[in-house]
Amino acid sequence: xxxxxxxxxxxxxxxxxxxxxxxxxxxxxxxxxxxxxxxxxxxxxxxxxxxxxxxxxxxxxxxxxxxxxxxxxxxxxxxxxxxxxxxxxxxxxxxxxxxxxxxxxxxxxxxxxxxxxxxxxxxxxxxxxxxxxxxxxxxxxxxxxxxxxxxxxxxxxxxxxxxxxxxxxxxxxxxxxxxxxxxxxxxxxxxxxxxxxxxxxxxxxxxxxxxxxxxxxxxxxxxxxxxxxxxxxxxxxxxxxxxxxxxxxxxxxxxxxxxxxxxxxxxxxxxxxxxxxxxxxxxxxxxxxxxxxxxxxxxxxxxxxxxxxx
Amino acid sequence: xxxxxxxxxxxxxxxxxxxxxxxxxxxxxxxxxxxxxxxxxxxxxxxxxxxxxxxxxxxxxxxxxxxxxxxxxxxxxxxxxxxxxxxxxxxxxxxxxxxxxxxxxxxxxxxxxxxxxxxxxxxxxxxxxxxxxxxxxxxxxxxxxxxxxxxxxxxxxxxxxxxxxxxxxxxxxxxxxxxxxxxxxxxxxxxxxxxxxxxxxxxxxxxxxxxxxxxxxxxxxxxxxxxxxxxxxxxxxxxxxxxxxxxxxxxxxxxxxxxxxxxxxxxxxxxxxxxxxxxxxxxxxxxxxxxxxxxxxxxxxxxxxxxxxxxxxxxxxxxxxxxxxxxxxxxxxxxxxxxxxxxxxxxxxxxxxxxxxxxxxxxxxxxxxxxxxxxxxxxxxxxxxxxxxxxxxxxxxxxxxxxxxxxxxxxxxxxxxxxxxxxxxxxxxxxxx
Numbered sequence: 001x002x003x004x005x006x007x008x009x010x011x012x013x014x015x016x017x018x019x020x021x022x023x024x025x026x027x028x029x030x031x032x033x034x035x036x037x038x039x040x041x042x043x044x045x046x047x048x049x050x051x052x053x054x055x056x057x058x059x060x061x062x063x064x065x066x067x068x069x070x071x072x073x074x075x076x077x078x079x080x081x082x083x084x085x086x087x088x089x090x091x092x093x094x095x096x097x098x099x100x101x102x103x104x105x106x107x108x109x110x111x112x113x114x115x116x117x118x119x120x121x122x123x124x125x126x127x128x129x130x131x132x133x134x135x136x137x138x139x140x141x142x143x144x145x146x147x148x149x150x151x152x153x154x155x156x157x158x159x160x161x162x163x164x165x166x167x168x169x170x171x172x173x174x175x176x177x178x179x180x181x182x183x184x185x186x187x188x189x190x191x192x193x194x195x196x197x198x199x200x201x202x203x204x205x206x207x208x209x210x211x212x213x214x215x216x217x218x219x220x221x222x223x224x225x226x227x228x229x230x231x232x233x234x235x236x237x238x239x240x241x242x243x244x245x246x247x248x249x250x251x252x253x254x255x256x257x258x259x260x261x262x263x264x265x266x267x268x269x270x271x272x273x274x275x276x277x278x279x280x281x282x283x284x285x286x287x288x289x290x291x292x293x294x295x296x297x298x299x300x301x302x303x304x305x306x307x308x309x310x
Numbered sequence: 311x312x313x314x315x316x317x318x319x320x321x322x323x324x325x326x327x328x329x330x331x332x333x334x335x336x337x338x339x340x341x342x343x344x345x346x347x348x349x350x351x352x353x354x355x356x357x358x359x360x361x362x363x364x365x366x367x368x369x370x371x372x373x374x375x376x377x378x379x380x381x382x383x384x385x386x387x388x389x390x391x392x393x394x395x396x397x398x399x400x401x402x403x404x405x406x407x408x409x410x411x412x413x414x415x416x417x418x419x420x421x422x423x424x425x426x427x428x429x430x431x432x433x434x435x436x437x438x439x440x441x442x443x444x445x446x447x448x449x450x451x452x453x454x455x456x457x458x459x460x461x462x463x464x465x466x467x468x469x470x471x472x473x474x475x476x477x478x479x480x481x482x483x484x485x486x487x488x489x490x491x492x493x494x495x496x497x498x499x500x501x502x503x504x505x506x507x508x509x510x511x512x513x514x515x516x517x518x519x520x521x522x523x524x525x526x527x528x529x530x531x532x533x534x535x536x537x538x539x540x541x542x543x544x545x546x547x548x549x550x551x552x553x554x555x556x557x558x559x560x561x562x563x564x565x566x567x568x569x570x571x572x573x574x575x576x577x578x579x580x581x582x583x584x585x586x587x588x589x590x591x592x593x594x595x596x597x598x599x600x601x602x603x604x605x606x607x608x609x610x611x612x613x614x615x616x617x618x619x620x621x622x623x624x625x626x627x628x629x630x631x632x633x634x635x636x637x638x639x640x641x642x643x644x645x646x647x648x649x650x651x652x653x654x655x656x657x658x659x660x661x662x663x664x665x666x667x668x669x670x671x672x673x674x675x676x677x678x679x680x681x682x683x684x685x686x687x688x689x690x691x692x693x694x695x696x697x698x699x700x701x702x703x704x705x706x707x708x709x710x711x712x713x714x715x716x717x718x719x720x721x722x723x724x725x726x727x728x729x730x731x732x733x734x735x736x737x738x739x740x741x742x743x
Contacts, residue, residue: 033470086629087629109513109514109515109584109634110513111631113583113584131516193506193507194511197508
């Protein structure tokens with residue numbers, strides 16, 4: 001493993017498998033009455049969340065706590081950042097306080113990489129701007145493997161606003177690394193022009209893609225994008241690219257539906273579809289904690305077998 | 311009585327005089343002395359310039375000196391010192407100061423601040439009041455105060471009607487007045503940070519597409535052609551923009567164009583590490599664009615190499631990529647970058663580079679004392695550089711800033727002496743003021 005996890009380009013197929021295998025053994029911890037192991041006792045993990053994200057922060061916080069690490073949550077509101085402190089000074093402060101790992105969520109693409117230039121500790125990207133969100137990709141890979149038994153050769157469509165989605169970037173890279181067959185689907189205005197160079201296919205026809213899929217991965221529609229004239233209306237978006245009941249019915253029997261949350265029910269995904277047994281959205285959330293435990297463990301704990309720690 | 315110098319055995323490259331030969335150059339009384347005065351016995355100071363190149367001092371058509379208003383980034387004292395270190399004897403100071411150079415009072419203020427500087431400063435006037443793109447700035451009084459170039463640089467002239475009016479209005483003054491535009495279509499670059507393409511897609515940064523420049527260049531040229539106005543295009547960055555300018559020139563449009571050293575040297579791939587010192591507007595483009603820019607300099611489609619020297623404070627650049635201001639400093643590295651990227655590989659002759667960095671910008675600025683020819687009686691504004699010296703760009707700089715896109719790069723060619731009206735502003739590579 002590299003020292004930091006900034007992008008899914010940072011991890012090889014073997015490392016992804018190792019992270020996923022480690023997460024499998026940690027998943028069991030979450031089912032215990034006492035949901036805690038001592039693997040990272042005495043280590044300090046800082047959640048530096050300069051962009052609001054309650055879900056991801058809680059997931060990282062629980063992951064670190066279940067490993068017995070000391071966890072500090074550092075947000076923008078009410079902190080020194082609100083008083084105008086720079087990212088660099090914030091980083092140096094956290095460093096001086098002995099942070100072993102900094103988990104950063106930031107609205108600026110590239111800020112995790114910049115952070116690595118200022119601190120000695122491990123940096124984990126918990127979502128940077130419209131760049132990447134690698135732990136989301138890892139938990140999605142974990143969910144797919146758990147549900148479908150493999151990643152290689154899986155036919156996956158990622159549907160929606162790929163252009164502005166850090167989830168889509170990381171997941172595409174991760175799936176391509178693992179040998180899956182990825183198609184990006186969405187309005188042409190929201191698919192990056194250069195996406196084919198990522199090793200993925202592009203389609204503007206969701207209906208044509210649906211029947212061939214093992215995984216239909218729906219991205220959240222960011223309503224503010226509509227104002228920027230990327231598509232005419234939410235109604236038209238839903239008509240062309242929403243996972244309606246009719247479309248869901250055209251999925252193969254064992255195909256699954258995924259969504260990184262939070263969902264806009266009735267926009268990119270029909271409410272009934274979100275609640276179907278084939279929809280694994282809650283499993284994604286559960287796996288998120290195990291994946292983040294595995295990652296923090298592998299970055300910080302390092303040596304021993306994951307089985308020993310769990 | 312000012313000092314007397316003889317530069318002995320220099321290769322003198324002086325495009326204005328059509329000269330490229332090894333000879334001695336004598337300076338006395340602040341001006342170039344005649345051949346009889348090269349006799350070393352008459353000179354109080356002999357400088358061995360064998361193996362060095364002597365040329366007219368460089369002239370920068372596009373620098374941000376930041377004073378008044380942004381003295382935390384740069385001052386006229388530090389900016390002109392940086393210019394001298396880079397071999398410049400004159401720079402055009404862009405108008406986006408605070409207050410904006412949109413009236414004669416600020417022109418005089420900038421000139422006054424520059425009086426003690428290390429090179430001559432030619433204030434550029436704003437096209438519109440406060441650079442706001444709405445009402446025309448007080449052009450007449452600024453022309454009277456000696457301003458010859460007007461630009462809202464940093465902001466494009468967004469409104470074609472405003473551009474049309476300014477190009478027509480500029481004919482009133484009986485002297486050639488040039489309107490210089492930062493050509494990027496505002497709607498296409500809004501929110502963008504780097505060239506739109508594979509790199510911006512991969513980095514998750516909103517892009518500034520090449521066609522934003524091509525649209526603006528084509529529009530500006532259409533307006534210049536219709537009005538007969540005199541247009542200058544700042545920092546071209548795309549291959550097709552060069553093509554459009556080439557076509558316009560062949561068609562008789564009164565247009566000139568510049569390119570920066572960083573666009574001649576770097577591409578969008580050089581920003582892939584989110585290096586904020588390489589965040590510049592217009593953005594670094596593709597290798598094909600860079601090739602076309604080099605060819606444009608070689609064939610004269612691009613008239614001028616200008617730095618777009620844009621100093622920023624350390625804390626401003628040490629920020630998140632999307633939050634950091636655009637710009638790189640350039641005065642101290644421009645010549646070396648041009649030599650390294652154009653002359654060393656053999657794609658552009660040295661004489662053409664000196665022409666693009668001295669002779670032509672001096673003419674456009676109306677800086678008659680600069681840009682050569684280095685003939686007897688002419689002001690001794692010149693520089694001497696070692697074309698072979700290899701050096702690595704590193705802080706500190708003579709500039710107050712250190713946001714150089716070339717930090718860590720090894721370049722060929724270093725200025726040894728710069729002389730302003732017979733006084734050394736740089737000696738042995740070090741500023742004297």
